[in-house]
Amino acid sequence: MKKVLITGGAGFISHHLIAFLIQNTDWEIISLDRLDYSGNLNRLDDILSQFNDDFKGRVRLVFHDLKAEINPLVKKEIGDVDYILHLAAGSHVDRSIKYPLEFVMDNVVGTCNILNFAKEIHEKNGLERFLYFSTDEVFGPAPIGINYKENDRYNSTNPYSASKAGGEELAVAYENTYSLPIYITHTMNVFGERQHPEKYIPMCIKKIRDGEPVTIHSDTKKKVPGSRHYIHAEDVASAVYFLLTKKIENDINWGNAKCPKFNIVGAEELDNLELAKLIAQYQNKELKFNLVDFHSSRPGHDLRYSLSGDKMKQLGWTPNISVKDRIKQVVDWSLLNSKWIEY
Ligand SMILES: NC(=O)c1ccc[n+]([C@@H]2O[C@H](COP(=O)([O-])OP(=O)(O)OC[C@H]3O[C@@H](n4cnc5c(N)ncnc54)[C@H](O)[C@@H]3O)[C@@H](O)[C@H]2O)c1
Structure with a gap:
């Protein structure tokens, strides 16, 4: 049975991802979260209440704030994992404009701490995949007619997007320096049940x-x-599952990038x-x-904001609703x- 660590598991997108993986795999799921104002365990409780105890028993919760290194006790709590899906982040643009350093700590330093943990796991057992969950906002505003492609330049217009671009670039560096098997996703605006009511x-x-x-x-x-391009969180979860489980051939041209990136985009x-x-x-x-x-x-x-979803379409994934x-x-x-x- 595969084991997957999902950071920010009590957050909006992650709780849909956890529900999707419970339904569609037999994997064991470990959620790591610090439960700040946007993290809410009641989300997980609510969505998991539709499953029986055998299903629910596959989810474990670990409390940790990624601003700090993952210490040996937390490592023991997490155990060995096959996949790491890194979604924990400060995600509110207005708050980032007010408290930019907080976003650097959560989204850049926090990403470095989880990448270091991933490196250790990879050196010990071989990690199958680390997925860094980035955003369309790293590309900045899109003029009419422009849909950014995966490897277009960054152009952050607020501290949130800059901190996500910083984390993204660290992920690229860890693939190039330490050969960590990393994918990066850029997702457009996500919506769904139990989203924070400020959205x-x-x-x-x-x-x-x-x-x-x-x-x-x-x-x-x-x-x-x-x-x-709005997209439902369950469709995002299905795209992530697709990327983790589909064998993606190396003969596809990633624009000479070593660290493949994928835009996950709503159809309309x-x-x-x-x-x-x-x-x-x-x-x-x-x-x-x-x-x-x-x-x-x-x-x-x-x-x-606008991204091109052509690459995922070519690979065979589009939202089905x-x-x-x-x-x-x-x-x-x-x-x-x-x-x-x-x-
Ligand atoms: N919501 C969107 O439309 C959207 C679009 C593109 C990308 N994203 C990205 O997706 C991810 C999830 O977004 P969301 O809307 O579900 O966010 P969210 O704010 O609902 O959840 C974030 C979770 O991360 C946790 N967290 C934050 N900092 C942490 C830290 N330092 N240590 C441990 N846990 C921490 C919070 O407690 C919370 O549970 C983020 O990385 C975000 O940048 C979101």
């Missing part, structure tokens, strides 16, 4: 339910709303106004909204489980 989609669902106006980021003329681009309209339609409610030039008042927020159906699924679920959208 756009849960916030929109709640405001529309309560008849309140939704604030929508736009350009300076307040005409063009920001847009993203939606602007934030279209998205809010859909959320209102699925609730049979009227949409009240204000377009706000967010970037001028709060630098660091970009109007459009449409983003609109996924949004409906999350709206219906959130109205029935409303404690998760209250803030």
